[in-house]
Amino acid sequence: xYDLILKNGEVLTPSGRMECDVAVRDGKIAALGxxxxxxxxxxxxxxxxxxxPGVIDTQVHxxxxxxxxxxxxxxxxxxxxAGGVTAIFExxxxxxxxxxxxxxxxxxxxxxxxxxxxYAFYLGGTADYADQLNExxxxxxxxxxxxxxxxxxxxxxxxxxxxxxAVLKNGRRIVAVHAEDEQIMAKNKAEMLDVLAPEDVTVALxxxxxxxxxxxxxxRRVVNLARKTGRRVHVLHITCAEEIEILRANKDLVTVxxxxxxxxxxxxxxxxxxxxxxxxxxxxxxxNHQQALWQAIADGTIDIIGxxxxxxxxxxxxxxxxxxxxxxxxxxxxLPVMLDHVNNGRLTLERLVDLLCHGPQRVHxxxxxxxxxxxxxxxxxxxxxxxxxxxxxxxxxxxxGWSPFAGQKLKGWPIYTIIRGKAVMAEDEIRIxxxxxxxxxxxETL
Ligand code: DOR
Numbered sequence: 001x002y003d004l005i006l007k008n009g010e011v012l013t014p015s016g017r018m019e020c021d022v023a024v025r026d027g028k029i030a031a032l033g034x035x036x037x038x039x040x041x042x043x044x045x046x047x048x049x050x051x052x053p054g055v056i057d058t059q060v061h062x063x064x065x066x067x068x069x070x071x072x073x074x075x076x077x078x079x080x081x082a083g084g085v086t087a088i089f090e091x092x093x094x095x096x097x098x099x100x101x102x103x104x105x106x107x108x109x110x111x112x113x114x115x116x117x118x119y120a121f122y123l124g125g126t127a128d129y130a131d132q133l134n135e136x137x138x139x140x141x142x143x144x145x146x147x148x149x150x151x152x153x154x155x156x157x158x159x160x161x162x163x164x165x166a167v168l169k170n171g172r173r174i175v176a177v178h179a180e181d182e183q184i185m186a187k188n189k190a191e192m193l194d195v196l197a198p199e200d201v202t203v204a205l206x207x208x209x210x211x212x213x214x215x216x217x218x219x220r221r222v223v224n225l226a227r228k229t230g231r232r233v234h235v236l237h238i239t240c241a242e243e244i245e246i247l248r249a250n251k252d253l254v255t256v257x258x259x260x261x262x263x264x265x266x267x268x269x270x271x272x273x274x275x276x277x278x279x280x281x282x283x284x285x286x287x288n289h290q291q292a293l294w295q296a297i298a299d300g301t302i303d304i305i306g307x308x309x310x311x312x313x314x315x316x317x318x319x320x321x322x323x324x325x326x327x328x329x330x331x332x333x334x335l336p337v338m339l340d341h342v343n344n345g346r347l348t349l350e351r352l353v354d355l356l357c358h359g360p361q362r363v364h365x366x367x368x369x370x371x372x373x374x375x376x377x378x379x380x381x382x383x384x385x386x387x388x389x390x391x392x393x394x395x396x397x398x399x400x401g402w403s404p405f406a407g408q409k410l411k412g413w414p415i416y417t418i419i420r421g422k423a424v425m426a427e428d429e430i431r432i433x434x435x436x437x438x439x440x441x442x443x444e445t446l
Contacts, residue, residue, distance in 0.1 A: 002030055002040035004421055006380065009046025012053065012353045013372050022051060024378040027420035031374060044423065046382055049415060050349065053357035053372050054086030054379025058143070058364065059176075059236060059257065059306030060331050061153070062088075064110060066095025071311045071399045073107070074114035074434045076331065079309075079397035081116050081425045081432075083332035084381040084414025087369060087440050088117060089143040089306075089360075092124035093154030099124040101136055108141045108439060115437030116430070117419060118369075118379075122146040124156045125175060127163035133170040141439040143364050144173050144234070149218045150180030150210070152281040153310065153325055157182070161221060168229040173442075174255075174364055176234040179218035179243070180282055185210055193322060203321040204271040207283040215282050216242035223250045234363055237262065237308055239282045241292035248301050255303040255363045258293050260337040261328060263305075263346075265404065266290045276317050276324035277404050280310065297347055297355070303363055305355040307334040311400035329398040333391060333405050339383060339412025349385070367441040382416040389413055 004024040011018050013032065023030045023040065037043040062076035073090075080088050090107070092098035098107060104121055111119045120143035123136055137145055147167060148156045158164055159182040168175060188209045193201055219235055223246055226233045234255045235247060239262050247256050261280065266287045270278035278284055296302050310327025317324050338356070342349050361370025368376050391405040417425035424432045 002035070004042045004044070004378070005035045005037065005040040006044050006046050006051055006382070007035070007037065009049050009051040009382065011051040011372055012349065014358070016350065022372065022380070024421045027378055029372060029374055029376050029378050032372070044382070044416060048384070050383050050385060051372070052353055052381045052383060053370055054419065055084050055335055055356045055381045056087045056360040056366070056370055057085045057307050057309070057331055057334060058089045058304055058360045059091065060088045060309040061091045061093065061311070061327065063094060063311065065106065069399070070313060072114065073111050073119070074116070075397060075399045076309065077116040077119065077437055078430060079329070079332040081417045081430065082397050082428070084335040084383065084417050085331055086117055086379040086381060086417060086419045087119065088331065089120050089122060089364070092122050092146050093148065093152070093156045095154065097124050097154065097156050098122065099126055099129060101139060104139060104142065111437060111439070112435065114434045116424065116432060116434055117437045118440050119437050120440040122176065125167035126158055127166050130166035130170050133167060137171045137173040142173070143440065143442070145171065145175045146178070147175060148178045149222065150178060150182045150185055150214065150281070152178060153327055161225060164222065165225050165229060168225055168231040168233070174234050175231060176236050177222050178236055179215060179222055180210055181214040181218040181221070184214040184217055188214070201321060203276045203279050203324070204268055206271070206279050206321070207267050207285045209322070210281060210283050212240040212242055212285060212289065215240050216246065219243045219246050223247070223254060226253050236306070237282055238293070239285050240289045244292050244296045244301055251301070256296070256301055257304040257306050258297065258302050259306065259308050260330060260334050261404065263290065263293055263341065264337055274404055276321055277328065277402070279321065279324055279326050280308070280328055281326040294346060297351065302355065304359040305334070305338060307331045309398070311398050313400055314402055328404045329396060329400045329402065332396055332398065333403050335381065335383070336391070336410045336413050337405060339385060340410040343385060343411040365443040367443050369440060378418065378421040380416070380418040381414055382418070383412060384415050385412045387411070387413040
């Protein structure tokens, strides 16, 4: 007898698409095959639907502690399950920063009480604590080390080569890097934003201040340091053609993330339509860069798609640029935005599963999640590729309460989010209380 059977769906297995049923027992995948409804306590009819492994969003900012008016672990994870996401990895640029075991434990305790989905946390990598990272990176609930090479939201900054090297030298887990070059950006700011008449300083300058040269140079530097120390690095949210060239030449050492926003929005259109709602770091760039990102999806350079959910309130966003903070909400819309691209023929559903499920599992060495395979956690995201719906601000569970995609009709939506055998979201209804989520586990480092 099983607890749950997913019947009649098209299942995205590691061997490809299969028309089969999935049987679940004790929160784990028990078997794939043909089963009767009477074989289980519960059956979900998936006819006409696709059964994906649970989507893992490896980059979100949920603002707790210190920015609870923008988001909390509770509201952020609720938005996650509404959007078909079964686990999130959260970033350390909170206040206080997540750079010590104590600050990590605070988040783990809060998440155990309030999270709707499974979770893990990045530890910020700083020169001050570099010597301890060997030990701290293996604390339960840590998904990796995060370095900000360029200043963004919050005060976490590790911009100098010797500081970055100190972090890379200590440990073996994945180091995720926000690669923008602080010096180049400071120079651009001094030559442009600081000297222009106030009325000429608009958000359209964002990709000029935080230039492609700044992103490419930071990637070049961190790849050199990775080579020198023999440490693999995960380059987050790449945005430009120049970065891709460098990363392609170093794929033995680097893994790469791209965001739905950079694949979907482009300059100058996004700044004209959305103003500072399109402001994020690294910035949304011109269409030639976007084409290069799609090419990097097609040729395998990209390993992961993450949302970089970075909520700020509309009031905060309405401040004049560059006071307006950078970042957009995205955890709830990541999957429908990408399914819409599948429907438009930009990538296959198989490749999307690789980027949202298999890729996170590989890069972070997640134990027992990210694949539909016997013995793995029974995490599923069940989607209707035919469903068309408009994104609206009012449907967003994020405290920010808005989306850069509001007003767009997307084709392809999650219908069920299942975590460890439990349907936590079914047809837009949230079916659990906060506190259901658990810490994600990782394989021992080799
Ligand atoms: O636009 C961004 N917002 N980029 C980041 O790196 C940080 C994020 C945030 O936390 O707001």
